[in-house]
Amino acid sequence: TDGAAVRRCLTCGADLCLFCCQAHRRQKKTASHVLTELENTEDCSQAGTPLFCPSHPTEELRLFCEQCDQPVCRDCIVDRHRHHTYDFTSNVIHRHGNTLRELLKNTQQHVGTLEGVLSQIDDMGSAIRSHVEAVASEICLFASGYVKAIEEHRDQLLKQLDDLKVQKENLLHLQKVQLQQLLLDMRTSVEYTQHLLMSGSDLEILITKGVVASRLAKLNTVAYNTHPSVDDRIQFSPRERAGQCCGYEVFGVILNKVVDPARCTLHGEDLHSARQNQLTGFTLLCNDTTGERIGRGGEAVRVTIIHKDKRDCAVKPTVCDNGDGTYHISYSPDEPGLYAVCVYVKGQHVQRSPFTLTVKNKFREHQGVFHCCTFCSSGGQKAARCACGGTMPGGYQGCGHGHKGHPGCPHWSCCGQVKESSECLGGPPSNTKQRSLLRTVVL
Structure with a gap:
């Protein structure tokens, strides 16, 4: 009462002068109390207002129950918190x-x-x-x-x-x-x-x-067409690639080329010859009316291969559409002989169709020995018999190098072929002919 209040203790809820503030700080129980300037307490006026017990409205909350961890009044300590540990709020505030x-x-x-x-x-x-x-x-x-x-x-x-x-x-x-x-x-x-x-x-x-x-x-005698020969079939294919345009890949092309069977051509090394039971084939190239290649597939291609002497003997070919205007026809004939091959596009013959196909007998492998001469291959045995039936001048039964009727290089003993990968042409020549030739040899 002797000085003006300068601060307020938020813990005690009391206004203090400067002397009381210093004493507040010196005492152990109040040293931890929160002090604030009076001008800062205008917004916290409710904090300094005494709080009363909700169970006992006439009693102020001045005690703190440690067991229940809540503020209580004196009546609460006597009643419900009788055996609980408690203390004044000013004494426990520093710890909490x-x-x-x-x-x-x-x-x-x-x-x-x-x-x-x-x-x-x-x-x-x-x-x-x-x-x-x-x-x-x-x-x-x-x-x-x-x-x-x-x-x-x-x-x-x-x-x-x-x-x-x-x-x-x-x-x-x-x-x-x-x-x-x-x-x-x-x-x-x-x-x-x-x-x-x-x-x-x-x-x-x-x-x-x-x-x-x-x-x-x-x-x-002037020839003229009774029907217009200009093809009016113009199609648009939206999913076909059309290349690059301004750096972007675009789709959609106009299809106006029409295949002309009369300008379609056949290609292949084995077009006119084949082997029995051996897979072979040729290629069909489709062109338009101007002779330019058709760059797409999907044409109606039909191929028939029929034996000329045995009409009931036909070969079933396989037609593979390459998708670029070419078609590969493959087949494997079962019987040797002459065959008539017909290639149709849209029901019409192509160039060189029909043509004759010659099917030879099955490839015959050599049964003999590919050697230089019987004398050499036998290790020099004079009694070795040559498979070709020839004899060597001087009484040897094996044929030698370069005499008439025999090559002067390695050859097959079964047929005399000088190419190792060749086909065997049959058995040895007649002994009579070879022996007559050998009589005229002069070494």
Whole structure:
């Protein structure tokens, strides 16, 4: 009461002068109390207001039950908290306050850490947004370029289609002009001939007969097509690759090439010959009416291989569509002999069809020895008999090097072939012929 209050003890709920504040700090029980300036207590006026017990409204909460960990009044200690450990709030505040301060300190550290993490998240969010904006720009640039490429490809296809229309119309117009001229010539000749026969005299008819007949005969021999020969089949294939346009791969092509069986060709080394029970084949190359190669597959190709002497003996070929305008035909004949091979495209023969196929007997392997001579291969035995039936001058039974009727190089003993990978042509020649030849040899 002797001095003005300068601070307030939030623990005791009392206003203190400067002397009392110093005494408050010196006493052990109040040293840990929280003091604050009076101007800072305007917002905390409720904190200094005495709190009353909810169970005993007339009693102020001045005690603290350690067992129940809650503030109590005197009546509570007498009643429900009789055997519990308790003390005044001013005596226990320093212990519980220190615990709260330690927890507060740890929590403040987590707050700082979380603020740093949140700052990193914000930075990462900004980086993601920047990256997304950059990728969005790339997508827009790609899409605009792709749209431009598609539009340019569309314009190219439309121009190509228009060029095809003009080309086909020109061909039709040319045929029309030619037919009109031919019709005009025929009408003129018909009218003149009719007028000559109806109004001309016998002498006039006889005089002009040669010229008129020659003219009519020439007009009758002029060949013309009764159907337009311009193909009007124009197709659009949206899924076929069309290459690059403005750096982008585009799809969709106009198909106007039509296969012409008369211009399709056959290729293969074994086109006219084959071996019994040996797989062989040839290739069919499809071209259009101008002779250019058809760059796609899907044509109706049919192949028949029939024995000329045995009609019931036919070979079933396999046709493989390579997808690029070529077709590989493979087959394996069971019987030797001559076969008639027919290759059809759209029901019509191709070039060189039909053709004759000669099937030889099964490849015969050599049964003898591929050696230099019998004398050498036998290790010098004079009594070794040569498989070819020849004898060597001097009385040896084995044939030697380079004498007449025998090659002067390694050969097969069974047939005399000098090529090791060749086919065996049969048994040895007759001994009589060889022996007669050997008599004339001069070494």
